[in-house]
Amino acid sequence: MALPLHMIQMAMDLPALLQGGRKAGIGLSSADLGYLVHCQLAALFGEFAPKPFSIREQQGRRVLLLGYAERSAEELRDLAQRVAEPAAYSAVAWESVASKPLPTDWTPGARYKFEVRASPVKRLGRANPFAKPGTEVDAFLVHCWREGIEEGASRAEVYVSWLRSEAERLGGASLLEVQLASFQLERLLRRTHGAERKSRTVTRPVVTFRGILEVQDPEKFHSMLARGIGRHRAFGLGMLLLRA
Numbered sequence: 001m002a003l004p005l006h007m008i009q010m011a012m013d014l015p016a017l018l019q020g021g022r023k024a025g026i027g028l029s030s031a032d033l034g035y036l037v038h039c040q041l042a043a044l045f046g047e048f049a050p051k052p053f054s055i056r057e058q059q060g061r062r063v064l065l066l067g068y069a070e071r072s073a074e075e076l077r078d079l080a081q082r083v084a085e086p087a088a089y090s091a092v093a094w095e096s097v098a099s100k101p102l103p104t105d106w107t108p109g110a111r112y113k114f115e116v117r118a119s120p121v122k123r124l125g126r127a128n129p130f131a132k133p134g135t136e137v138d139a140f141l142v143h144c145w146r147e148g149i150e151e152g153a154s155r156a157e158v159y160v161s162w163l164r165s166e167a168e169r170l171g172g173a174s175l176l177e178v179q180l181a182s183f184q185l186e187r188l189l190r191r192t193h194g195a196e197r198k199s200r201t202v203t204r205p206v207v208t209f210r211g212i213l214e215v216q217d218p219e220k221f222h223s224m225l226a227r228g229i230g231r232h233r234a235f236g237l238g239m240l241l242l243r244a
Contacts, residue, residue, distance in 0.1 A: 050065075113212055176212045
């Protein structure tokens with residue numbers, strides 16, 4: 001049986017996010033908003049933090065986001081009241097927090113419009129002459145290396161192909177239509193694990209896709225929503241949003 005899944009909506013205080021980043025040793029010049037939200041969610045909810053999540057907009061001092069979580073808004077607030085430090089708890093505009101349960105009985109053949117903001121990257125295997133095995137590389141650059149720039153497809157075509165491959169690998173839904181709505185290269189902050197955590201900034205492609213999907217396998221589709229698409233899902237990427 002599929003685990004319960006809730007869509008969570010909340011607003012966070014931007015100055016509090018920045019303060020939380022400073023407390024974690026993150027310099028303002030290197031911090032990206034997705035990473036700061038990730039840190040705050042972890043401080044509030046630990047392993048139950050909404051993931052994936054999507055930053056929808058920034059309104060003055062407030063950052064508005066949506067996310068998927070196993071617990072409802074009420075359960076998350078109760079958890080934060082019990083375990084979160086006061087500074088982390090006060091960063092959330094709790095009057096803005098709401099949730100709705102998602103269905104588990106998705107209908108095969110049902111069609112929905114969708115939107116997802118994701119990073120189309122690939123990890124290189126051992127048999128490649130381009131970089132160390134396991135290196136994460138822009139899917140378009142991988143295509144150019146393998147096929148040659150003269151024979152290569154457009155960046156949009158490569159990214160759409162990447163998204164279709166991800167959906168096929170995860171199962172659950174087929175993508176009937178896909179358009180690339182926006183693209184940019186973004187600087188993302190990442191930190192190593194362990195006692196002495198080191199920060200590094202990486203540049204990755206970030207693309208917003210829109211289109212139409214058709215549910216194939218209800219259980220796998222539910223898992224796809226809960227998991228998200230691509231990498232960096234804990235940092236504001238990969239949340240699959242459905243539209244009527």
